[in-house]
Amino acid sequence: MPAVRILDPMFRRPAGMVATVVVASALGACVGPPRAPVAAVQPLTAEELAYLAPAQRQAHVFARACERDDASACERLGGAYWVGNGVMQHRFHALSLWTYACGQGIGTACEQAATLYEQGGLVPIDGARATELYQAACNAGRASSCTHMGQIDEDGRWSTPSPRRAARWYRKACDRGDAAGCHALGLAMLEGRGLSRDTAAALELLDGACNEGHALSCRQLAVLHEEGLFAPKDATLSAGYQHQACENGDGPSCTELGLRAREQANGELALMLLGNACDAEDPRGCALLGDMLALGEPADPASAAQMYGRACRGGLWEACGRAAALVGAGGIDETELRELYQLACDAGATDACDYLAGMLLDGVGGPSDPQMAAVLYDRACIGEHADSCVHLAWMGRHDGGREPLAWLVRACELDEGACVVLGEVHERKMVDGAKPNAAIDAYQRGCAADHADACFRLAGVHARGVGTRPDQEAAARLYQVACDGGDADGCSALAGAFRTGDGVAQDPLWADHYRARACELGLQASCQGNTKVSSRPSGTAPKKPSGPPAR
Secondary structure, eight states: OOOOOOOOOOOOOOTTOOOOOOOOSSTTOOSSOOHHHHHTSOOOOHHHHHTSOHHHHHHHHHHHHHHTTOHHHHHHHHHHHHHTSSSOOOHHHHHHHHHHHHHTTOHHHHHHHHHHHHHOSSSOOOHHHHHHHHHHHHHTTOHHHHHHHHHHHHHTSSSOOOHHHHHHHHHHHHHTTOHHHHHHHHHHHHHTSSSOOOHHHHHHHHHHHHHTTOHHHHHHHHHHHHHTSSSOOOHHHHHHHHHHHHHTTOHHHHHHHHHHHHHTTOHHHHHHHHHHHHHTTOHHHHHHHHHHHHHSSSOOHHHHHHHHHHHHHTTOTHHHHHHHHTTTSSSOOHHHHHHHHHHHHHTTOHHHHHHHHHHHHHTTTSOOOHHHHHHHHHHHHHTTOHHHHHHHHHHTTTSOSSHHHHHHHHHHHHOGGGHHHHHHHHHHTOSTTOOHHHHHHHHHHHHHTTOHHHHHHHHHHHHHTSSSOOOHHHHHHHHHHHHHTTOHHHHHHHHHHHHHTSSSOOOHHHHHHHHHHHHHTTOGGGOOSOOOOOSOOSSOOOOOOSSSOOO
8 A cells, every 4th residue: 555645734723822821730720710810900880991992891891700700701811811902911810810711611721721831831841731731621622622632642742652542532623623633533544543544534534624624634635636645646636626725825735836827827826826825934935936026027126035035934044045145135134134044043054054154254234243153153064064164264264273274174074175275275384284285185185076176276286396296297187187177277277388388298279279268268368369169179189187196
């Protein structure tokens, strides 16, 4: 049986759900409504109430009802205290009110308390307490808490995993109308986790959840019908479910539809769908929308920068660099870019740490902080970002000692292109401990990895006899390797060798050929006279080396 590609089935709490706390050791610890939060809302006459704002009057109504043991009113008064709506914000008052309401069987109060014990907040994370509260909420009729209980038993975050118990919780949630519970039960049925596999029933559950607005169920069905797993392969049906997922707020589905519209040259539809994806917090959709705005006719770089910024904040760290390219075009400034790089760096994106360090070092987007720049370069270097190791070496080159060399050695180990810098430091004795003969090792490593500039510099040390005896033939062979690799300086040097006969037979035709090649590669100093390279001169071509000369 092929494995089904299951999308993330984790229960997603509705946006804006208030996290709450409960500190009592038992659900029914409070035998009556808590006095302090109720008394803080003093009784008023009808005339006095008339002068209050609507939210204050409502809080007064809740307080009076709570005094009369109306647990639902106590729970709502707790909500007012939590957000400071009509009363001065006081979350510990909310705490005591929800404790009482939960003990009186108000499921929403139990669920909100469980959320805090699960995530941490006013109280430390406590898995046992969260489980107790979610179970109480489920037993009080809160279907979404039944779904969460299923997730707790399925992943075993606080106890031994039990797919059977999880399936029972999912079924209870689904029977009570929770689409997320039906989705989770459908996936369990599809894979036979905790209950017998029943493909038809599973697809029916997913379809029902999709029709109830559960976007992830729609996307899952789109995948199943696209791949032909556990469901007939049907591109039309798959596209229909994908559209339904997008309409229900699934960002990735909107992104895929936007890409399809762009491929079909329907730019207006693509912009709309990618905009929907970005609004649904899909960072990939934001980045693709930024691409369309940046490259469109006419281009809108300011709006593109904003989209890249949203993608970066959403965790697509490569979009931070795209935003950086548009600084100054409007939509994003250096201060905001610095904040974006900070977010990406904190999340472990080492290239972002490198860019942020450069901004801190130069005082771009805020005050200069060389010490923090060094810390970030060090973090990125340890994280295998070679450029940061090089930057760290330059920052420490005046400090004495051999530490800059150690950083450059690490950079060379991470990226052979950085070996050129290590070789130059050794060749020119730029720091203490530098050895000219070590430049050959560094350049050799870079050249062996097909870095043409390293081959050019290796040729130079052989030509000048730096750390070794002068060897013009070896230099000419390496100039040839560098030139063939696209290094203009290598072509120019090889032209000079043919002109003077250093290491090769003197040949003005070959000299002109390589001078023209250097010009074509962008070396303006070689652009004199006829610089077009149509073919190599007739005759025997210079002998190419089988590899860099032996050391």
